[in-house]
Amino acid sequence: MSRPFDITIATCQNLPEPDPDAAPLLDALTATGLTVRTCVWDDPDVDWSLATLTLIRSTWDYHRKHEAFLRWAHTTHAVSPLFNSPEIVRWNSHKNYLLQLPLRGIPVVPTVLIEKGSTLQLSQITTGEDWQKIVVKPAVSAGSFETHVMTADQLDEPTFQRLVRNEDVLVQPYIDSVDHHGERSLIFINGQFTHCIRKHPRFAGDDEHVTGPHTPTPEERAVAERAIHATGEPLLYARVDLIHNAQQKPLVAELEFIEPSLFFRFSDECLHLLTTTLAHHVTQRSTRH
Numbered sequence: 373m374s375r376p377f378d379i380t381i382a383t384c385q386n387l388p389e390p391d392p393d394a395a396p397l398l399d400a401l402t403a404t405g406l407t408v409r410t411c412v413w414d415d416p417d418v419d420w421s422l423a424t425l426t427l428i429r430s431t432w433d434y435h436r437k438h439e440a441f442l443r444w445a446h447t448t449h450a451v452s453p454l455f456n457s458p459e460i461v462r463w464n465s466h467k468n469y470l471l472q473l474p475l476r477g478i479p480v481v482p483t484v485l486i487e488k489g490s491t492l493q494l495s496q497i498t499t500g501e502d503w504q505k506i507v508v509k510p511a512v513s514a515g516s517f518e519t520h521v522m523t524a525d526q527l528d529e530p531t532f533q534r535l536v537r538n539e540d541v542l543v544q545p546y547i548d549s550v551d552h553h554g555e556r557s558l559i560f561i562n563g564q565f566t567h568c569i570r571k572h573p574r575f576a577g578d579d580e581h582v583t584g585p586h587t588p589t590p591e592e593r594a595v596a597e598r599a600i601h602a603t604g605e606p607l608l609y610a611r612v613d614l615i616h617n618a619q620q621k622p623l624v625a626e627l628e629f630i631e632p633s634l635f636f637r638f639s640d641e642c643l644h645l646l647t648t649t650l651a652h653h654v655t656q657r658s659t660r661h
Contacts, residue, residue: 378406378654380423380452382413384433388515391430396636400647406654413444421451424654427608428454428461431631435514438465453657455608455650456629463603464629467511467542473624478598480624481615484543485511486536494532497543498524505546508532510539514631521546547623549616555625558588558596559634559642560610562649565593567639571613584638592622599624609634609646 379401383391394410401408411418413431420426426448434441442465445458454461463469470483484497498506508531509519518535522528535541555571569584588596596612611628636643 374658375422375424376407377409377423378425378658379408379650380418380420380426381408381410382426382428382448383410383430385412385414386433387430388432391633393634393636394430396643397429397646400643401650404647404651406651414440420448423452424657425650426452426454427650428456428631432514434465434631435510435512435517438512441465453653455653456610457605460603460605460607460629464627465512466540467513467626468540469602469627470542470624473599473602476598476602478602478624479595479621481544481547486541486543488536488538488540490536492536494522494527494529494543498527501545503545505548507542507544507546508535509542510535511542512539547615547617547625549618549620553616556586556588556592556614556622557628557635558592558612558614559632559639560596560600560607560612561634561642561645562608563600563606564645565597566642566645567635568592569635569638582635582638584635589622595622595624599627602627603629608649 398408409423414437431441442462445454445461448454449458468485470480471485473480486492486497494508503524505521505523507519507521510517513519520528520531532541556568557571558568559566567585568588569582570586572581592614595614599612600607600610607629609632611632611634613625613628614622615625617623634642
């Protein structure tokens with residue numbers, strides 16, 4: 373069955389910041405002869421069946437409409453295969469995956485998950501922990517949304533209580549190495565490593581500062597590669613954000629499998645591989661139907 377579009381790129385109505393990946397990706401896809409449109413994921417007037425496949429990119433408000441976004445992912449996938457898949461979207465959209473990864477031998481930043489409605493005080497959670505500073509943030513979040521840093525001797529209990537009244541919350545130690553070493557973000561397309569960038573720590577209201585490309589250490593590469601296989605599902609694109617602990621060992625800070633910035637400006641290979649892989653998927657599905 374022929375469709376008017378090869379690819380629909382999913383975005384959001386109001387981008388919280390510009391997406392530098394958008395124009396290069398659109399140019400690269402159209403240069404291959406693919407017909408591409410960009411649509412807002414929760415626009416009720418969009419007919420998602422009009423494209424051979426749907427690519428999630430800058431849906432950067434999904435954390436504010438989490439359940440609606442999960443429903444959209446499943447209904448869209450039924451008429452226009454979604455990348456990454458709805459199963460990946462559901463698994464990666466709630467950061468309780470940080471509790472699952474250590475069970476598979478993957479090192480992560482120490483994480484305590486506090487469920488919505490808990491009556492615990494933040495001081496009860498941090499007592500007995502050797503955490504000089506802590507990070508408090510929603511378990512469903514994007515960017516630096518509602519990410520707060522506190523010192524152990526000046527806990528912001530009102531902010532914590534406000535968050536936990538409405539949603540699940542993560543409490544983590546602040547890893548000092550981000551101040552000088554930064555985060556290392558390793559990017560993969562179709563399971564293949566393409567490049568690594570360095571991000572400086574970013575909290576509510578901060579701008580993002582990125583440098584690269586950088587060469588990851590063998591240990592960083594090994595941790596990231598194990599992490600991208602954690603779901604058991606194929607990933608068209610993936611970004612693994614790593615932080616080093618006091619022993620200089622890499623820890624997973626976050627897995628970005630839904631709508632990550634891929635930093636094309638640091639890697640022509642990344643953009644080329646994503647474009648050719650998408651073109652291959654479109655061709656496969658078009659010949660199949």
